Each structure stands twice: as C-alpha cells, then as structure tokens.
Amino acid sequence: MATGHTDPQRRARIVAATLDLIAEDGVAGVSHRKIAARAGVPLGSMTYHFSGIDELLGEAFRSFTDHIVALFDAHLAPPADRDEARAAVADLIHALSEGSQRDLVLTQELYTLAARRPAYRELTREWMARSRAHLEKHFDPGTARQLDALVEGLTLHRALSPAPHDRALTLEAVTRITATDRP
Incomplete structure (x- = not known):
C-alpha cells in the first residue's frame, strides 16, 4: 500500500472510518486518534487532509x-x-x-x-x-x-x-x- 501523500485512497479511508465509528460510538465517541487508528493512517494525516473535526464530520x-x-x-x-x-x-x-x-x-x-x-x-x-x-x-x-x-x-x-x-x-x-x- 502506498504511504504518505502518494496514497490516493487515504482521505476516503478516513471518511469511511469516521462513519463506521459514528455508527458504533456516536458523534460524541469519535476523535482524531480513533479515526486514524480505524483508517490505518498516521495521526498526522488527519490534520493534513482535514482542517478539523467539523470538516471531517461534514464530509x-x-x-x-x-x-x-x-x-x-x-x-x-x-x-x-x-x-x-x-x-x-x-x-x-x-x-x-x-x-x-x-x-x-x-x-x-x-x-x-x-x-x-x-x-x-x-x-x-x-x-x-x-x-x-x-x-x-x-x-x-x-x-x-x-x-x-x-x-x-x-x-x-x-x-x-x-x-x-x-x-x-x-x-x-x-x-x-x-x-x-x-x-
């Protein structure tokens, strides 16, 4: 699997992981750390791809x-x-x-x-x-x-x-x- 900025599916995996976590734990139960772990991406990817949790939740x-x-x-x-x-x-x-x-x-x-x-x-x-x-x-x-x-x-x-x-x-x-x- 590609890593870093050459991973074209990373943003989509983050969005999918966010929805999975919301479905399991509710909006209140999501965090950048949990989403990154679920998506299998470095925690730093969260701020690279999204300005904050609101942008991520919106997407x-x-x-x-x-x-x-x-x-x-x-x-x-x-x-x-x-x-x-x-x-x-x-x-x-x-x-x-x-x-x-x-x-x-x-x-x-x-x-x-x-x-x-x-x-x-x-x-x-x-x-x-x-x-x-x-x-x-x-x-x-x-x-x-x-x-x-x-x-x-x-x-x-x-x-x-x-x-x-x-x-x-x-x-x-x-x-x-x-x-x-x-x-």
Missing part, C-alpha cells in the same frame, strides 16, 4: 447523504406511471427500514447533530431537497414534501418496531398521501 455526513440519495434514485428512477411510483416509494421505505442498521444510526446521529448545530442543519436541508427532487419526478412539490416526511417516519417506525407493519399498510399510506396529488 463524512455528505458522503452518507450521497449514499441515501442514491437509494432514492435507484428506487425512483425506473417507475413509468403513478402506480409504479407509489409502489417504488413503498419499496424504498421497506428497503431503508430493513436495510443497514448502520444507515439508521447514521441518520439519527446526523439529525441529532443538525438539531444542535446550524451547519449540519443546512446539510440536512440539502439532503431533503435532493430526496424530494427524486420524489418530484413523479409527484407535485407539496406531495413530494409529505412523502419525504412519510419515508423518514415510516422507516424509523418499521426499523424500531418489534413487529413492523407490512408493505400493504405502507402502500396504503403512500396512496393516501398521493391521492390528491396534481400530476
């Missing part, structure tokens, strides 16, 4: 939101009509809630950080806008906003419930919200 959470927006794109790009779009939203909710526990934890960690710090609030606003842009391919902006909130809420409810509701109930909720949608 890590941007990387994470890119991943979630890609899931929105994967589910919402194919539908050809309104019924397919509704089914795709239901599938997305189930994919998110049945998927990675890591993603669920990272989402909540970002929301908690955003509740306290304006810079992260802006990052979550950007993320919501990007998610809604995918929903707006099939639904009007007001409906897309409601669906985005539904996706977040039902994902969390399903993921945390010992007996999550089934896909039929999810599809019914999506259908109700989109019933008065203006194409």
Whole structure:
C-alpha cells in the first residue's frame, strides 16, 4: 500500500472510518486518534487532509447523504406511471427500514447533530431537497414534501418496531398521501 501523500485512497479511508465509528460510538465517541487508528493512517494525516473535526464530520455526513440519495434514485428512477411510483416509494421505505442498521444510526446521529448545530442543519436541508427532487419526478412539490416526511417516519417506525407493519399498510399510506396529488 502506498504511504504518505502518494496514497490516493487515504482521505476516503478516513471518511469511511469516521462513519463506521459514528455508527458504533456516536458523534460524541469519535476523535482524531480513533479515526486514524480505524483508517490505518498516521495521526498526522488527519490534520493534513482535514482542517478539523467539523470538516471531517461534514464530509463524512455528505458522503452518507450521497449514499441515501442514491437509494432514492435507484428506487425512483425506473417507475413509468403513478402506480409504479407509489409502489417504488413503498419499496424504498421497506428497503431503508430493513436495510443497514448502520444507515439508521447514521441518520439519527446526523439529525441529532443538525438539531444542535446550524451547519449540519443546512446539510440536512440539502439532503431533503435532493430526496424530494427524486420524489418530484413523479409527484407535485407539496406531495413530494409529505412523502419525504412519510419515508423518514415510516422507516424509523418499521426499523424500531418489534413487529413492523407490512408493505400493504405502507402502500396504503403512500396512496393516501398521493391521492390528491396534481400530476
């Protein structure tokens, strides 16, 4: 493996290690030292690649939101009509809630950080806008906003419930919200 400044993957490894540690220990549990150890890089690399922990957290959470927006794109790009779009939203909710526990934890960690710090609030606003842009391919902006909130809420409810509701109930909720949608 390349070392020093010739290691083109070092920055990406640091970002990935940061997300892993946040998922395991929460934002409060991360430090430059822990991240460097997890990424397998010298501690000095942290300040070479990032001006501080806030820049690193910002980039890590941007990387994470890119991943979630890609899931929105994967589910919402194919539908050809309104019924397919509704089914795709239901599938997305189930994919998110049945998927990675890591993603669920990272989402909540970002929301908690955003509740306290304006810079992260802006990052979550950007993320919501990007998610809604995918929903707006099939639904009007007001409906897309409601669906985005539904996706977040039902994902969390399903993921945390010992007996999550089934896909039929999810599809019914999506259908109700989109019933008065203006194409």
